[in-house]
Amino acid sequence: MFDSYTQPLLVLSAIPFSVIGVIWAFFLHSEPLSFFALLGTLALVGVIVNDSLVMVVHLNYLKQKLSASTPALEWVTQGAKDRLRAVILTSLTTLAGIIPLAYGIGGTDFILKPMALSLGYGLLFGTVMTLILLPCLYLMNYQFVSWITKFSKK
Numbered sequence: 040m041f042d043s044y045t046q047p048l049l050v051l052s053a054i055p056f057s058v059i060g061v062i063w064a065f066f067l068h069s070e071p072l073s074f075f076a077l078l079g080t081l082a083l084v085g086v087i088v089n090d091s092l093v094m095v096v097h098l099n100y101l102k103q104k105l106s107a108s109t110p111a112l113e114w115v116t117q118g119a120k121d122r123l124r125a126v127i128l129t130s131l132t133t134l135a136g137i138i139p140l141a142y143g144i145g146g147t148d149f150i151l152k153p154m155a156l157s158l159g160y161g162l163l164f165g166t167v168m169t170l171i172l173l174p175c176l177y178l179m180n181y182q183f184v185s186w187i188t189k190f191s192k193k
Contacts, residue, residue, distance in 0.1 A: 045180050046099075050091040052176055057087045057165030064160030070153060079154030083161040086133060090126045090169045097122050098177050111181055119174040130166040134159055 061080050065072050098118040105114040139145055141155035 043180075043184070045184070046095055049173065049176050049180060050088060050095055053087050053091050053165050053168045053173060054084055056168035056172070057083055057161040060161040060164030061157040063164070064156045065153075068156060070156065073153050075150050076153035076157045079157035080161060082154070083158045083165065086129070086158075086162060087165040087169065090129060090166065091173055093125055093129075094119070094122050094169060094173050095177065098174070102181065111178060111185075115174050115178045115181070119170065123170060126166060126169055130162050133162055137162075 058080065061076070061083065064070075065076065070076075098115060101114045101118045101121075105117075137155045137159040140148075140151050141159050143152070
C-alpha cells in the first residue's frame with residue numbers, strides 16, 4: 040500500500056496522542072486504570088489507525104495526481120479538507136454509541152465503563168491530532184524526502 044518506510048510511522052503517529060486522552064479520562068473521572076481500560080485502548084488504536092489510513096491514502100492519491108502541477112502545501116491542505124467529514128463522522132458515530140455506556144445512561148457495567156471511557160476520550164484527542172497533526176507531518180515528510188532525493192542526485 041505504501042511505497043515508503045516513513046508513511047506507516049505517520050499512520051501510527053496519532054496513537055500516542057490518543058493515549059494522552061485515555062490518561063486524562065481516568066484522571067478526570069478518578070477511575071483506576073484497569074485491564075478493561077487497556078482493552079478499550081486497543082479498540083481505540085484500531086479506530087485511530089483507520090482514521091489515519093483514510094487520511095494518508097487520500098494524500099498519497101493527491102500527491103500522484105497533483106504534485107507535478109501544484110505546490111505541496113495546497114494539495115495537502117485540500118486532502119485534509121476532503122477527508123475532514125469522513126474522519127469526523129467516524130469519530131462522532133463512535134462517540135454517540137460510547138457516551139451512554141461511559142456515563143451509565145440506561146444502566147452501568149463495571150467492565151464496560153472503563154472500556155468506554157478510554158475509547159471515548161482517546162478518540163476525542165486522537166481525532167483532533169489526526170485532522171491537524173497528521174497532514175502537517177505528511178507535508179514535512181514529503182518535503183524531507185524531496186530534499187533528500189534532490190541532494191542525492193547532486
